[in-house]
Amino acid sequence: MDAVFFAQLLFNGLAIGLIYALIAVGLALVYGVLRIVNFAHGEFLMLGAYAMALVTPVLGLLYLPSLAVAMAITALLGVVMFELLFARLKETDFERSILVTTGLSIILLHGVQWIFSASGRMVDTEFGFAGVEIGDIRITATRLAAGVVALGAFLALWLILTRTQFGRAMRAISQNREAALMVGIPPRKVARNAMMLACGLCGLAGAALAPVYLVQPIMGQALLFKAFALVIIGGLGHLQGAAIAAVILGVVESLAGGFLTIVWQEAIVFVAMILVLLLRPQGLFATRIRVG
Amino acid sequence: MGALDRLTGPLVAAGIAAAIALPFWAPSPYAVYVAINAALFTVAAMSLNLVYGFAGLLSFAQLGFWGIGAYVAAIGVKDLGLPIIPAFLLAGAVCAVVAAGVGHAALRLNRHSFVVVSIAFTLLVLTLARDWTEVTRGALGIPGLGLPxxxxxxxxxxxxxxxxxxxxxxxxxxxxxxxxxxxxxxLAIRQDESLARSHGIAPRAYRLFAFVVAAALTGIAGAIFVFHLTIVDPLILDIYYMQTFLIMVILGGMGSFWGVVVAGILMSILPEALRFSNDLRMILYGLLLILAVTFMPYGFAGWLKARRGEVWRRATPATRLPAGDA
Amino acid sequence: MSAPLLKADGLCKSYAGVHAVAEVSFSLVEGTITAMIGPNGSGKSTTVDLVTGFQAADAGMVSLDGRALTGLAPEQIARSGLMRTFQQVRVYDTLAIEENLLTAAQETDGTGWLDALLRSRRFRAADSAARARAAELLDLVGLARMAQAPAGVLSYGQKKLVALAGALMPRPRLVILDEPVAGVNPTRVLEVEAIIRRLHQAGQSFLIIEHNVDFVMRLSQRVIVLDQGRKIADGTPEEVRANEAVLEAYLGTEAEPADA
Known part of the structure; x- marks a missing residue:
């Protein structure tokens, strides 16, 4: 096997895996805190990418400032959506929450498609098509940047969840809802913060993907289904599980893309999900099993 | 009560007569084309209503069965050389068997997990449609289909x-x-599973029945739909179809038969009549879905029924019980 | 003495090491009204759940007419002739009151799914018998005029009566009522009492779980007292009233039981 080729695939896979992780972690966070499966999560990714596409030319192609603006926009949208729609849902409205987020997903996707058309657009940044050489390995700068940004975002997320009051409140609610409510954690405020964080992370992922992928309205849905599978593999509402599964998937997909037919690259995650469902269904859903 | 109930019989008879005569009074062949969609979508929506509106299971697996039925019938005709009617029946039968297996396992889980597994199932079907190229021809699909x-x-x-x-x-x-x-x-199980069990009802058997019947009918509807389109490819598993069925059920009214039938027909026809662009139509659907779920959770039929309830409430202010002999 | 109608032997249930029900045994005689009382958290509702299969016991046996119920699902236990109501009233809100009652008896009327779908002769016979039974019970609880109204429009107390009538629909061997008058206004308590008394005169056996001690003392021939998951007394209302342990359990928590 060609070691350089292998290393190149590995790096590419890590970068894309970290982006997957940002999406999946947001989905898992919203499920953990709000008990909502957010079908519109992929659309926030798409909105992040479009925000990047619109903001970059205005900011003179500067990468990081554009990224920050895109992330802020999606985080703000997350808060708005929470206040408009999610805050009305009760915890027992599980099916209803799916219907509401499905409606939101339809509106956002077709709204963007209506305004900007279904065709894809390329996003240029200050890096252009420049690459970085590490030994014999060459990686495009935007891909490397995406990986570094995702790593930075994870570090920040970890600090928020472990070191800040509002992060600890989120963890408390997702781990033991009743106990958290009893010690007086305000559920609405925590839920709003979780939506802001999840949508911000997802928007960041979209913005980081924008220079690497083709930006188009349906980009969110394809990645959302992958993220669903990752969240199922990692355990519903389990952040680390989803993140680890995502990084592994990115690497495996990349390697499979290099050595197997393209067909397998897309199928891997769903095959893995089915295996997990078959092998440990109880483990997956243990926290929510009811009597009878 | 009253007027609407008494009119149901004549209205239905008139509706069926109009439907049978449609090709002779339709303004254009395109209108007949729309009517084909309406007929098939209404069956798929009503099947979803049986599973969700009646049995209380939000099943994204309906989309998977729609696709399985389509592929099985296409493969039956093109590769197995079956005549078309047996191919459709095979599509229904395969969906029923798969539904029995999936349902048997998934109905052990709670409602949340059931939804997630039903999504996973449909994603698996989509993966097979795209990637099991030896059988499904992958993204190219199976062309050259047609109805007799x-x-x-x-x-x-x-x-x-x-x-x-x-x-x-x-x-x-x-x-x-x-x-x-x-x-x-x-309906009883959907409203209160524990109460139903205390009345001797085994919820899983009833739910499995609804799931299997809905799968078989949705599968055959999907099969006829792709033969009408003349090609089956992975787009038959587009989430768009699931969203459409869901909106028909929600607007028509979960657990209502006529509500969903009327919603299925109207929502197939109206957008064509209004000549909306596809995007505008979907935006409107999305808005209607959110508004209905938020303000009219049991749809139009549910709203009507709630008004009847009001009549009872007003007719009997604090009904007094006959005094006992204590 | 004849064989007991219901026999519970050594029922145990604990949550995270805390004993909710510990070694509870009792038996009921056919044709009687037995009450089970106890302060909040004494394990009454858990005991009902263990007997009716809604929770699995950690240990212990339950039998009805000598047939073991242990390990059966709630629906199987209901079909074998042991019906129950719930502490938090439950009805099918969108179904008509008559349909609520019919649903409670359908699984034991001898007809199957095909009968129901095809409306066979057997089904029609069973259906009209069930409707007659429902009419009779609705008459008894005073809701006959409302038979076609959706149950959701009823008041809390009326819903409790629908639940009671539902439990009686299949002519069960035994009915367990979990707090039939909790949250019901005082004048209506007397009406519920009269209804239960009339059913008892017709031969119906009851086990009544209640907080309202006066109510059960008037109504029952026998009283079982639970405290902290254990049975502390079992006897006639008079015996229980005089029991030291019972007085202590109640005085520690709430009103004295015997304030007649």
């Missing part, structure tokens, strides 16, 4: 009668189930 033309009418007149010959009996079957004790029991 027994009457030699102006296209798509014959296809319309094929769709109607399936849809009317299928809706009839769903009506019988909905109106029977089985339908009532499903």
């Amino acid at each position: 033309r027994p009457f030699g009418l102006t296209p798509p007149g014959d296809s319309y009668y094929v769709a109607l010959a399936f849809s009317l009996p299928a809706l009839g079957l769903l009506l019988v189930i909905a109106r029977s004790r089985v339908g009532r029991t499903l």
Whole structure:
């Protein structure tokens, strides 16, 4: 096997895996805190990418400032959506929450498609098509940047969840809802913060993907289904599980893309999900099993 | 009560007569084309209603069965050399068997997990459709499908009668189930599973029945739909179809037969009549879905029923019980 | 003495090491009204759940007419002739009151799914018998005029009566009522009492779980007292009233039981 080729695939896979992780972690966070499966999560990714596409030319192609603006926009949208729609849902409205987020997903996707058309657009940044050489390995700068940004975002997320009051409140609610409510954690405020964080992370992922992928309205849905599978593999509402599964998937997909037919690259995650469902269904859903 | 109930019989008879005569009064072949969609979508929506509106299971697996039925029938005709009707029946049978297996396992889980597993199931079907190229031909799909033309009418007149010959009996079957004790029991289970169990009802058996019947009917509807389109490819598993069925069920009214039938027909016809662009139509659907779920959770039919409830409430202010002999 | 109608032997249930029900045994005689009382958290509702299969016991046996119920699902236990109501009233809100009652008896009327779908002769016979029974019970609880109204429009107390009538629909061997008058206004308590008394005169056996001690003392021939998951007394109302342990359990928590 060609070691350089292998290393190149590995790096590419890590970068894309970290982006997957940002999406999946947001989905898992919203499920953990709000008990909502957010079908519109992929659309926030798409909105992040479009925000990047619109903001970059205005900011003179500067990468990081554009990224920050895109992330802020999606985080703000997350808060708005929470206040408009999610805050009305009760915890027992599980099916209803799916219907509401499905409606939101339809509106956002077709709204963007209506305004900007279904065709894809390329996003240029200050890096252009420049690459970085590490030994014999060459990686495009935007891909490397995406990986570094995702790593930075994870570090920040970890600090928020472990070191800040509002992060600890989120963890408390997702781990033991009743106990958290009893010690007086305000559920609405925590839920709003979780939506802001999840949508911000997802928007960041979209913005980081924008220079690497083709930006188009349906980009969110394809990645959302992958993220669903990752969240199922990692355990519903389990952040680390989803993140680890995502990084592994990115690497495996990349390697499979290099050595197997393209067909397998897309199928891997769903095959893995089915295996997990078959092998440990109880483990997956243990926290929510009811009597009878 | 009253007026609407008494009118149901004549209205339905008139509706069926109008539907049968449609190719002769439709303004254009395109209108007949739209009517084919309406007939098939209404069956799929009403099947989803049986599973979600009656049995209380939000099942994204319906989309998977829609796709399985489509592929099985196409492969049956193209690769196995089956005549078309047996191929459709095979599609229904395969969906029923798969649903029995999936349902048997998934109905052990709680409602949240059931939804997630039903999504996973449909994603798996999509993966197979795209990637099991030896059988499904992958993204290229299986072209060259077509419905029989027994009457030699102006296209798509014959296809319309094929769709109607399936849809009317299928809706009839769903009506019988909905109106029977089985339908009532499903509603009871959806409303209060514990109470139903305390009444000796085994929820899983009833739910499995609804899931299997809905799968078989949705599968055949999907099969006829792709033969009408003349090609089956992975786009048959587009989430768009699931969203459409869901909106028909929600707007028509979960657990209501006529509500969903009317919503299925109107929502197939209206967007065409209004000549909306596809994006605008979907935006409108999305808005309607959110508004209905938020303000009218049991749809139009549920709203009507709630008003009847009000009549009872007003007619009997604090009903006094007869004094006991204590 | 004849064989007991219901026999519970050594029922145990604990949550995270805390004993909710510990070694509870009792038996009921056919044709009687037995009450089970106890302060909040004494394990009454858990005991009902263990007997009716809604929770699995950690240990212990339950039998009805000598047939073991242990390990059966709630629906199987209901079909074998042991019906129950719930502390938090439950009805099928969108179904008509008559349908609520019919649903409670359908699984034991000898008809199957095909009968129901095809409306066979057997089904029609069973259905009209069930409707007659429902009419009779609705008459008894005073809701006959409302038979076609959706149950959701009823008041809390009326819903409790629908639940009671539902439990009686299949002519069960035994009915367990979990707090039939909790949250019901005082004048209506007397009405519920009269209804239960009339059913008892017709031969119906009851086990009544209640907080309202006066109510059960008037109504029952026998009283079982639970405290902290254990049975502390079992006897006639008079015996229980005089029991030291019972007085202590109640005085520690709430009103004295015997304030007649």
